[in-house]
Amino acid sequence: MESTDNFESHSLFQLYKALNLPVDLFDLTEGFTIFNLRDIPFKLPYQSASYRPNFFSFLFVKNGSGRYTIDEQSFEVEPHSIYFTNPSNYRTFSWKEIEDILLITFDETFLKKYVGEDVYVDFPFLLTETVRPRVVADDFFQEVKEINVQILNEYRKNTTSKYKIIGHLLAVLLFKIKEHIWNDYNPIYEGNRSSQIVISFKRILERHYRDLSSGKADLAFRVQDYANALNLHPNYLSSVIKSKTGKNITAWIVEKTLTEAKSLLQNGDIPIKEISYRLGFSETSHFSNFFKKYERTSPVLYRKSHHY
Structure with missing residues (x-):
């Protein structure tokens, strides 16, 4: 082929x-x-x-x-x-x-x-x-x-x-x-300047969602927040991430939120309301709508299908 x-x-x-x-x-x-x-x-x-x-x-x-x-x-x-x-x-x-x-x-x-x-x-x-x-x-x-x-x-x-x-x-x-x-x-020291920006962004993204999941942070970062953390203009950061990875920053944030949500949902001891709060959603309904949009199922049904 x-x-x-x-x-x-x-x-x-x-x-x-x-x-x-x-x-x-x-x-x-x-x-x-x-x-x-x-x-x-x-x-x-x-x-x-x-x-x-x-x-x-x-x-x-x-x-x-x-x-x-x-x-x-x-x-x-x-x-x-x-x-x-x-x-x-x-x-x-x-x-x-x-x-x-x-x-x-x-x-x-x-x-x-x-x-x-x-x-x-x-x-x-x-x-x-x-x-x-x-x-x-x-x-x-x-x-x-x-x-x-x-x-x-x-x-x-x-x-x-x-x-x-x-x-x-x-x-x-x-x-x-x-x-x-x-x-x-x-990995932070490997590659050219653009590669280093991508790797730094990934590290900050990972660390921030660890903090959200553990309750150390309660507000999800916006593009501006990631740019501030890297001392870059948000438009420049967005351009580098898109050109190097093929995905814009919003897509990275969405995928990371879904990954953390699925990990937390597979832990039956954490209420869905708590998961919503940990991931930066002000209302459980907002988290549920977000999850349904991308996963085609509700957080409740996802948890049931992955809880052994």
Whole structure:
């Protein structure tokens, strides 16, 4: 399949459908998948359309070759490499050879629910825009492969606790990768001025919503507030965010509010009225209308469908 048209991909499920790939293993109630690409019937050589994901992904390439392109940057995918991408920019991928390539994807809601609220403090590399693939030594690749096998085995089970177990295993995997590859990594110092602005904005956005969720802050930031925090004119900040990520600041705020709302709703001990207040809504009805607009369901029904 070849195409030059960009398309929005709000989940890996939608991406696979758009690329005419199998979707039968997806669990739409959870934002996590793991697949070996050799089990997907790509017709090689394969070239994807350009898409923009809203999920994080790791590729563990034991044996295979291809290329990823993000904006103007292209990276070769080689044997024994680990490749990481986060949500934001448009990208394409192509494959020449697939023998053993494991793909793990997860969204922010899954991270917050099963790994922890402080994921960006523990794993700052998750905030960066572009990370080059890393070719790693055999012993380390084998070490992470053993963790991945455990994750894959749990994913194939149909148990009530499988995503909790996967969350713990994913945390172990992230700590191992951080320790081996990005131990002293700080994304704020990587890239050009525009990239640094995007990363700084993401960090402030994350910290502010942590404060909202914990009750340390009670007013949601506006665009002007983010601009003030970065000592930038709001129009300039808006222009940089839009040009670098393809989304305006309002879209980032909406997505972040929804992510935090879903995480809080999955905790049955917090009343919906309290969640509304924590996320900066003056009335529960305003929060409910906001949630219905984007999720096509009410906070009450969402909570019921995700409360085990």
